[in-house]
Amino acid sequence: MNFNKYIKIIQNWYPIMYSNVFKSFNINLYSIPIFIICLMCMSFNNGEFSFFKYCLIIFNLIICTCFSYFYHYFSHMEISYPLTYGYMYHHKNSQNIVSIILETIYEIQLFFLLIFLKILLQEYNIDLWFLDNWYIFLFYFVYTSLHQINYSIFHVNTIHEKHHKNYFTNLGPETADMFFCTKADDEIEDMRHFIPNVIIGLIIIYFLKKYWIKLDDNVQLNCKYGFIYGFAGLTILSLFINIFLCNEDLQEYLKNDLNSFCNKRENIKEIIKKKN
Ligand SMILES: [Zn+2]
């Protein structure tokens, strides 16, 4: 085994990652404490702050960050087509309303897949207790609203626009891009624009939790089954949309290719004619 090769990779990776994290820490010096407090708001058990719950929320943050990063990366690999082709459609038509709705459906699928697996495995007595459904919902809300509102409507910075130009850079969240060295350039995100999204997400979850606790067990069970069937239905729907979009692009590509082939053939004929 060539250990020197791996040592070299780590030696190249570490200074880039460290310098990005350091710059991000300086830029977000005042936003980070606000996010820490927001995470603490999710860490209350029966009205009391629980340090264990806080660690669990941090763990959920790491899981959601890695899951969304790798899923997004995978969705841009040709091997995943046509299952995830809608992502390509979004990147080519980012201002179009159909693409915004589609991308929102894909993001619902992406995050609710974790909750779906958790509920499904519970049926087989496997308890993924460490996954916090409410936190996953918060992460999804912040992720999607940042994408569809902050980046796509308000254009708060050019971080996400660069991803639309080069799919394998700035995949987001930025911490994952820093860690896996997939940043497009030196632009470091000022995360102040995350604050309203996080606070609105926390308020929505607060009221949803209150409402959920008041429901009786049967209604909660029906909601869970409704969620499973709804998620499965959405997955089938998005699969059909992806196949349709992939087929449309493929047809166009083949048509263009055929046209260029016919043009080339005509040109060759002309050249032969002139020579004769
Ligand atoms: Zn986008």
Ligand SMILES: [Zn+2]
């Ligand atoms: Zn993408």
